[in-house]
Amino acid sequence: MVDIHEITKLIKDKKYQETLKKIEEKIAIKVQKDYSDSLAILSQRKLNSANMSIQDAEKILNESEESIINYTIKKYNATHGIEEKIGISKEVENTEFVSYAMSYLLNNIIEMFSAIQGSKELERYLTSIRVKNPKKYATQVLDWIKNS
Numbered sequence: 001m002v003d004i005h006e007i008t009k010l011i012k013d014k015k016y017q018e019t020l021k022k023i024e025e026k027i028a029i030k031v032q033k034d035y036s037d038s039l040a041i042l043s044q045r046k047l048n049s050a051n052m053s054i055q056d057a058e059k060i061l062n063e064s065e066e067s068i069i070n071y072t073i074k075k076y077n078a079t080h081g082i083e084e085k086i087g088i089s090k091e092v093e094n095t096e097f098v099s100y101a102m103s104y105l106l107n108n109i110i111e112m113f114s115a116i117q118g119s120k121e122l123e124r125y126l127t128s129i130r131v132k133n134p135k136k137y138a139t140q141v142l143d144w145i146k147n148s
Contacts, residue, residue: 004040030099049128070148
């Protein structure tokens with residue numbers, strides 16, 4: 001089991017922060033500047049569901065930084081503003097999206113790690129974290145990776 005302090009250490013690590021900055025330079029993504037233990041607990045659950053260690057995340061970040069940046073940009077471009085694209089009115093919502101948590105990059109690293117393990121493992125991971133229609137989303141993830 002991954003310790004939440006390890007996750008916080010990774011999120012605050014110089015390399016992770018530099019990668020976030022590179023992404024922010026390429027797309028207009030707003031990222032929260034703080035990172036709480038409650039967010040680390042969510043990341044812990046995802047890491048554990050993917051059977052992934054902090055070392056696995058660091059390896060992807062260090063060895064495949066350009067791929068994870070490209071994946072993140074493709075995913076952002078495909079999903080940003082999706083509510084308007086499919087016709088969901090913002091008027092019915094009580095909250096407004098303001099910014100991403102710093103852990104969004106770790107979430108993308110986890111998706112990439114799971115995809116590297118194979119499409120069935122990716123689907124298993126997505127099912128375990130309760131993604132709606134995991135098979136369809138897995139196909140999209142694999143497409144983003146292929147084109148990264």
